[in-house]
Amino acid sequence: MTQLGYDTNLVIGSIIVAILICYATLMIEQLLFNSLYIKHKKVILFFAGVILGTAIWCMHFLGVIACQLPFGYHFELTYTFSAYIVVIFSSSLAIWFTAYRYLSIGRLLLASTILAMGVAGMHYFTMHALIVPQYTIQYNVLFAIISFFIAWFGAGIVLWIAFKLRDPYTVTLRAFAAFIMAISIVGMHYTAMLATEFNFVSNEQVLVPQENDMIIFSIMFIVCSVLLVIVFISLLELRLEDRNLQLHNMNKELANLAMHDHLTKLPNRAYLIDYAKMVLSEHRLHRQSLAVLYIDLDRFKSINDAFGHHVGDEILTQVCLRISQYIQNNKFFRIGGDEFLLVVEHSQLAQAEKIAQDIVACMQYGFSVGGRNINMTTSLGIAMFPEHGDNLQELLMHADIAMLQSKEQGRNNYKIFNFGSEQYVERHQSKLINDLFSAIEDNQFVLFYQPKFTQDRQICGVEALIRWQHPTLGLLGPNVFIPLAEKTGLIVSIGYWVMEEACRQIRQWEKTKKMYFPISINLSAIQIEQNKLIERIHRNLIQYQVKPQNLIIEVTESTAMHQIDSSIEVFQKIRDLGVRLSIDDFGTGHSSFLYLKDLPVDELKIDRGFIRNLHHGSKDEIILQSIIQLTQNLGLTITAEGVESEEQFEILTRLGCEQFQGFLLGKPVPKEVLEMQFNPRHRTNLIQ
Secondary structure, eight states: OBOOOBOHHHHHHHHHHHHHHHHHHHHHHHGGGOGGGGGGHHHHHHHHHHHHHHHHHHHHHHHHHHBOOOTTOEEOHHHHHHHHHHHHHHHHHHHHHTOSSSOOHHHHHHHHHHHHHHHHHHHHHHHHHEEOTTEEEEEOHHHHHHHHHHHHHHHHHHHHHHHHTSSSOOHHHHHHHHHHHHHHHHHHHHHHHHTEEEEEOSSOOOOOOOOOHHHHHHHHHHHHHHHHHHHHHHHHHHHHHHHHHHHHHHHHHHHHHHHBOTTTOOBOHHHHHHHHHHHHHHHHHTTOOEEEEEEEETTHHHHHHHHOHHHHHHHHHHHHHHHHTTOTTSEEEEOSSSEEEEEETTOOHHHHHHHHHHHHHHTTSOEEETTEEEOOOEEEEEEEETTTOSSHHHHHHHHHHHHHHHHHTTSSSEEEOOTTSHHHHHHHHHHHHHHHHHHTTTTOEEEEEEEEEOTTSOEEEEEEEEEEEETTTEEEOHHHHHHHHHHHTTHHHHHHHHHHHHHHHHHHHHHHTOOOOOEEEEOOHHHHTOTTHHHHHHHHHHHHTOOGGGEEEEEEHHHHHTTHHHHHHHHHHHHHTTOEEEEEEETSSOOOHHHHTTSOOSEEEEOGGGTTTOOTTOHHHHHHHHHHHHHHHTTOEEEEOOOOSHHHHHHHHHHTOOEEOSTTTOOOBOHHHHHHHOOOOOOOOSOO
16 A cells, blocks of 8 residues: 655645635625625526535645656546536535525535535545556545545535625635635545555556646636636625615615705604604603694794795794704704704603793894894794603694694793693594594494383383494594584484484394383484485385384474474474474473474473472472473473482472483493393383
């Protein structure tokens, strides 16, 4: 067996070549994760594999040349070329397995195994191609296995480091990864060479260095080509980094422009939205208060019209500089033409008022623009977090309301938001009106039922009372939204909805033999004047197949007496359908007993104003006695509303009142609660 020596210079040269070419491989592999080159992914994968395979192949041949082999050795070209193809294929496949945004352990192990098999396969293919006259080649199995595991372990480390270099990466880290990759290749090669044994089979042995000028020239050509690739890619990366830096700076500048006012350079409304999310969350977490000051310049439009917009722009700039002296470290925004916002963090109301006073005072000094002295005042509104709002929208709206109140009270001043202000009520109503349009479509209305009772406290019917289940404000009573519905004309649609729901409920109770009917519903004057009212009532009676006498329509006294002739005509048509009629709030309007006898009604409901102060010997008792006697003489049923005490119930019973309604006997409740609390006995309808 012949022991081989090595040329130290060529060994070092082989290591350097391996490092350079591995560095080029990592540079090309890095392009896979740049969006500019993603469409060329397959080409980049191929070239990365070719260069890595070339690094392994070149290093191998330099290592072979570094050995002092017996004279006359040469390589069989078929196996040599096959070895090159094997290593290129395995290198490309290993890089492809790791060319994902996420690298699992299984994929890393598989890629490492493929690359190690390619390196080992290339080495042993080439050694099989090596022909040395008078010698046979054998291998030490232990060293061969060790060489494979060196290649496998090194490949795993290198592929993992290369994956970690993607974002961010540095030249130093890339060079370190290239060094590790080269050392693993070199280590595998020279360990495999230790496993190689040359056995002499002839009588003659020649052990002299071979001249391999052509092979050295070929390898140097390949190395120079790779170096050119490295230079080209480096220049490409430098240009790409420069473009990325320019693009980053441009994006930063655009973002800054989008978040700031171009005239005053103050943060704008877009900046305010992002800032408010952060600062309100912080104050909410630590339960701290915060002040929002809404600042508006008085009569700024007049100045623009009188002196020109260029003067107005100059005044805005000077206003910002002047106010900035008083805001300290607080955030100052321009949110409109002449509207500014100051956010005072960790502030109490007294501190916010002090800043507002300073701003109002500093604005009273004139502004010098183009040789003119222009006087300017300002109005401010203050809203506090969380007392006046829990989010940016509420704080802005409430601070704006306070500012408008300051303008209405003379300008050149500041006001603190108050929920009782007229401006707040108007805006609140406007929002409710807007929400009211979608309430019916979104099924936000519900019916509550308040029972009516006889003298022996048995249910003799219910009154359907509408409620609005607002998505944010909760359950709203009719006194909140019915006036708004009448202003917008939505009362007609709401009234028809109530009528249809009442008929549906009557039908259900008729089927289940639950004697809670008749159900009374309220119609406004606008609904009474609708041409299609009679048709709509008739349609609901037919659709739900309910008995007409189980439905009562209530109208207020003022509605009944308004245009009395047309009211009598409409009421008569309703009566002709079999539906009963009731006059609500009787005694509060301008009723005329002369017309009352002609109205086709079945019931009078005494207004709760006569009941509220009712006690023994009061004047209300005398008045009620007269009303009840009159009603009985006209053949009408009399119902008392607002009964809240036993004394009131006893007096009304003694005076001959037939039906009672009030909190003493039963409050308005959903139908489920009504059916649970009250169990009406089987009876005939009391209203004839």
